[in-house]
Amino acid sequence: MSESYDITVVGGGIMGCATALRLAEGNMRVLVLEKSDLCQGASGVNAGTLSLQIKRVRLMEYALRGHRIWASMGDAVGFRKTGGFTLAFNDREAQLLKERQTLKRQAGAPIEFVTPKKLLQREPEISSKVTIASYCAEDGYANSSLTGQYYRACLKAAGIPYRERAPVSAIAHGSDGFVLTTSLGQVRAKRILLAAGAWLGPLAAMLGVNLPVRARVNTVSVTEPTPPVIGSVIGHATGLLTMKQKPNGTVLIGGGWQGYGTPDAGRGCVSGKTMVPNIALARYAVPALAKARLTRSWTGFEANVPDFYPLAGDLPGVYGAYVLGCVRGGFTIGPYIGKLMGDHILGQEPELPLFDPDRSFEGVPG
Amino acid sequence: MRSSWDIAVLGAGPAGGAAARIAADDGADVLLLDEQRRPGGQVWRVKSAARHFASDSPETRAGDAHRAALEQSKVTFRGETRLWHIERKKDIWVLHVLTLSGTAIYNARAVILAPGAREFVQPFPGWTVPGVFGLAGVTALIKSQQIPPGRRCVVAGSGPLAIYAAAEILRLGGEIAAIVTPNSRADWLWCLPALLANPFLAKRGAEWIAQLKRAGMPIFWRHLVTRTKGNEVLSALHVSRCTSEWAPTGAATEIPADTLCIGNGLLPNSEIAALAGLELHYDADCGGWIAPVGPHGQTVIPGLYLCGDGAGIRGATVASEQGERAGMAAARWLKGAPASSGSQRRSHRAEWLGLAMTGLSRPRRGLDSLTTPETIVCRCENLTRATLEAEIDAGAASVEALKSATRCGMGPCGGRYCLTSAARLIEMRQGAAPGTVSPPTTRPPLFPLPVAAIGTEFDYDDLPIPAPAPL
Numbered sequence: 001m002s003e004s005y006d007i008t009v010v011g012g013g014i015m016g017c018a019t020a021l022r023l024a025e026g027n028m029r030v031l032v033l034e035k036s037d038l039c040q041g042a043s044g045v046n047a048g049t050l051s052l053q054i055k056r057v058r059l060m061e062y063a064l065r066g067h068r069i070w071a072s073m074g075d076a077v078g079f080r081k082t083g084g085f086t087l088a089f090n091d092r093e094a095q096l097l098k099e100r101q102t103l104k105r106q107a108g109a110p111i112e113f114v115t116p117k118k119l120l121q122r123e124p125e126i127s128s129k130v131t132i133a134s135y136c137a138e139d140g141y142a143n144s145s146l147t148g149q150y151y152r153a154c155l156k157a158a159g160i161p162y163r164e165r166a167p168v169s170a171i172a173h174g175s176d177g178f179v180l181t182t183s184l185g186q187v188r189a190k191r192i193l194l195a196a197g198a199w200l201g202p203l204a205a206m207l208g209v210n211l212p213v214r215a216r217v218n219t220v221s222v223t224e225p226t227p228p229v230i231g232s233v234i235g236h237a238t239g240l241l242t243m244k245q246k247p248n249g250t251v252l253i254g255g256g257w258q259g260y261g262t263p264d265a266g267r268g269c270v271s272g273k274t275m276v277p278n279i280a281l282a283r284y285a286v287p288a289l290a291k292a293r294l295t296r297s298w299t300g301f302e303a304n305v306p307d308f309y310p311l312a313g314d315l316p317g318v319y320g321a322y323v324l325g326c327v328r329g330g331f332t333i334g335p336y337i338g339k340l341m342g343d344h345i346l347g348q349e350p351e352l353p354l355f356d357p358d359r360s361f362e363g364v365p366g
Numbered sequence: 367m368r369s370s371w372d373i374a375v376l377g378a379g380p381a382g383g384a385a386a387r388i389a390a391d392d393g394a395d396v397l398l399l400d401e402q403r404r405p406g407g408q409v410w411r412v413k414s415a416a417r418h419f420a421s422d423s424p425e426t427r428a429g430d431a432h433r434a435a436l437e438q439s440k441v442t443f444r445g446e447t448r449l450w451h452i453e454r455k456k457d458i459w460v461l462h463v464l465t466l467s468g469t470a471i472y473n474a475r476a477v478i479l480a481p482g483a484r485e486f487v488q489p490f491p492g493w494t495v496p497g498v499f500g501l502a503g504v505t506a507l508i509k510s511q512q513i514p515p516g517r518r519c520v521v522a523g524s525g526p527l528a529i530y531a532a533a534e535i536l537r538l539g540g541e542i543a544a545i546v547t548p549n550s551r552a553d554w555l556w557c558l559p560a561l562l563a564n565p566f567l568a569k570r571g572a573e574w575i576a577q578l579k580r581a582g583m584p585i586f587w588r589h590l591v592t593r594t595k596g597n598e599v600l601s602a603l604h605v606s607r608c609t610s611e612w613a614p615t616g617a618a619t620e621i622p623a624d625t626l627c628i629g630n631g632l633l634p635n636s637e638i639a640a641l642a643g644l645e646l647h648y649d650a651d652c653g654g655w656i657a658p659v660g661p662h663g664q665t666v667i668p669g670l671y672l673c674g675d676g677a678g679i680r681g682a683t684v685a686s687e688q689g690e691r692a693g694m695a696a697a698r699w700l701k702g703a704p705a706s707s708g709s710q711r712r713s714h715r716a717e718w719l720g721l722a723m724t725g726l727s728r729p730r731r732g733l734d735s736l737t738t739p740e741t742i743v744c745r746c747e748n749l750t751r752a753t754l755e756a757e758i759d760a761g762a763a764s765v766e767a768l769k770s771a772t773r774c775g776m777g778p779c780g781g782r783y784c785l786t787s788a789a790r791l792i793e794m795r796q797g798a799a800p801g802t803v804s805p806p807t808t809r810p811p812l813f814p815l816p817v818a819a820i821g822t823e824f825d826y827d828d829l830p831i832p833a834p835a836p837l
Contacts, residue, residue, distance in 0.1 A: 037767040044770055057837050089826065096834065103837060149771035152761045164763060224778050224814055239835050256832075267807050272451050272462045272471070275810075280821025281829065293814035295778060298807075308836045328836070 008189035011196035013043035017151035018338025026346040035167035039148035045300035047254030052109035060107035066336040084139025084233035093237035198263040198301035215301040223292040225249030259299035268299035306364040316358040374474035379407015381674025382480030384689030392697035411509040420512035451810035481635035481676040490736040491593040497600030501629030514540025516625025522546040523629040525727030533574035560722040563715040613732025631727035640808040648801025652678030662705035663692030680720030744784040746777020
């Protein structure tokens with residue numbers, strides 16, 4: 001394989017694929033390289049929550065547009081707009097919920113506060129220990145497992161070649177662009193987009209750029225099919241719980257509890273010490289879950305930089321190289337910010353601003 | 367209850383039981399865990415107490431000796447205990463288990479895995495109809511309950527297990543309609559030298575065959591069961607001649623039966639090894655994907671040992687010796703001594719026979735054609751070969767990608783019954799050799815874990831208060 005492209009996208013997750021699709025619309029010849037299978041990193045193993053209630057204020061506009069794109073992808077990605085409740089069980093949590101959701105409402109998310117009575121009318125299986133909840137009708141979920149199948153079909157339909165199980169081991173930068181060494185041979189490209197999530201650090205280092213990328217090791221668990229217990233997406237004021245029940249009856253439980261391992265060393269490990277209280281908290285919120293059986297827990301690497309804003313723009317100091325990743329809430333925003341990134345690479349002004357990777361991270365608490 | 371040990375041994379069959387006993391004899395403090403109530407594993411499964419009047423088979427007697435030896439040792443045995451997760455925290459192994467009274471955590475400095483094997487059944491039309499049993503499942507029933515699995519049985523499969531199961535069903539008063547095996551008489555003759563080197567087992571095998579012959583049982587050599595008939599329950603099945611690669615050929619004969627016992631060889635149970643951090647590789651002679659081990663069962667992770675059929679299918683005699691070597695090596699390792707200073711007992715004759723029997727049983731590629739497009743491959747999610755192949759053709763080129771797209775292997779069985787076949791479908795579609803498509807990442811829990819059993823000590827006020835996510 002010695003081929004030549006206008007641009008090579010390294011990383012076949014949601015962001016890389018969404019950008020590739022936009023670039024192909026702009027008539028660029030694109031190649032997507034993925035070290036494992038499309039969307040098998042964070043894109044395909046996260047809990048799939050689409051909730052404005054857990055989005056950052058400054059990213060709300062992006063999240064609202066992201067929701068619209070997920071809705072348009074529809075059944076192919078298991079999209080469901082169910083509405084979502086965030087629960088508080090004590091005064092401290094109630095105060096936290098009020099402060100934070102008020103700011104998010106001001107940023108454009110249609111969030112309201114509801115009494116326990118109203119909550120239990122909609123969700124009778126939720127614990128009566130809830131003191132207050134917030135509700136957002138725009139919230140829902142998609143099935144992250146289906147993103148690989150979805151984007152594989154999109155790339156094919158757009159005539160975009162992609163190579164799976166093709167990790168990049170070296171990148172050389174010359175006057176006429178880039179030469180990438182992969183397990184399947186060399187690839188030449190005039191430009192390059194790094195969109196490799198938690199694996200961005202070593203890739204950027206191949207071009208002599210230090211990106212302060214770290215990864216959280218988020219745990220997600222799922223039950224076997226269970227009679228209906230919840231209809232909406234459920235969250236917790238502290239962020240320690242997300243929960244949704246799929247049409248097949250399985251209940252997906254997340255909340256950012258940390259497993260261990262590093263992106264270089266594989267897929268990460270589930271820690272019993274954090275997975276057990278995660279499930280216990282889910283059962284505290286929905287006692288009927290006690291009747292279910294857990295079939296699987298796993299981890300995914302959620303990349304971030306010290307200020308927890310995206311890296312989206314030019315790779316500092318390397319002409320023709322771009323970087324996209326580390327979006328907090330990247331599942332929600334990914335398909336949209338990919339389009340913005342594509343516009344930028346095509347030389348068009350994106351509809352909303354990108355996030356310059358050349359900004360200073362010094363002094364930002366990590 | 368006590369929770370810290372020098373050595374934890376997982377699995378109390380021939381390998382694990384021997385490992386535990388030898389390590390305890392060498393002075394180690396040993397915990398032996400098993401899913402069953404009594405030690406013995408699959409091959410030396412204890413006879414149910416309600417069946418004490420039934421006559422003993424040599425397998426029962428070997429199991430009784432195994433149990434007696436363990437009882438006389440200093441090993442602590444805990445039965446009805448299932449491992450659902452294993453982690454290594456610094457130099458200590460953390461075992462998460464489910465017992466009859468809830469979950470528990472045991473710690474150990476060294477772990478010996480003796481997880482045994484499970485059977486493989488190539489999916490074929492009608493294999494999910496009630497009345498169809500796995501051969502290994504039937505032998506478990508025979509050993510514990512001492513009853514035949516049905517009225518009129520067909521026993522089908524490769525290697526010695528089919529012959530054994532048929533002879534036992536006959537002994538227990540069941541009716542055998544036919545024995546169907548893809549092996550030929552010549553396949554068995556090829557194993558004769560290895561059999562003659564192990565006279566006890568050879569005699570036992572000859573007795574089974576003589577018993578079947580005396581009873582006039584039809585044995586269909588070089589034949590396969592190609593489909594079953596009956597929707598609610600099994601009523602009959604079709605049997606066809608097959609090629610030396612086990613592809614069905616020629617017209618089918620219909621045999622009325624209410625029970626089919628079928629198996630296509632054994633697969634090493636490699637899930638615990640993978641979860642413990644070992645990389646698996648494919649070894650057809652060992653039965654499939656296994657973690658590599660040294661002669662003393664040592665793995666690439668210090669303090670982690672693997673023995674028995676879980677390290678490659680070789681049968682009870684070899685497993686027992688492997689267990690002795692692994693038990694001794696683990697006990698020596700704790701004292702800082704090299705593995706080679708331990709037990710050297712090793713029967714190359716038994717290993718020869720184990721290799722020959724695994725060779726007889728190992729599925730040949732022609733079996734793939736038994737799985738028609740409409741045949742269900744993933745029973746939990748009701749997915750047919752055609753559905754899986756459509757997804758493979760759409761680009762799903764790994765087991766992980768196929769799982770994500772179709773939910774194949776995501777049901778309660780955790781993929782144990784379908785992902786071997788699913789990986790093979792990918793290999794065939796890619797024109798790749800067996801063993802080129804890897805199994806998926808093993809994740810906990812190792813079996814469906816009741817939510818009610820975990821986190822029972824959870825106190826809401828103990829929740830960590832995380833730094834709020836940035837606004």
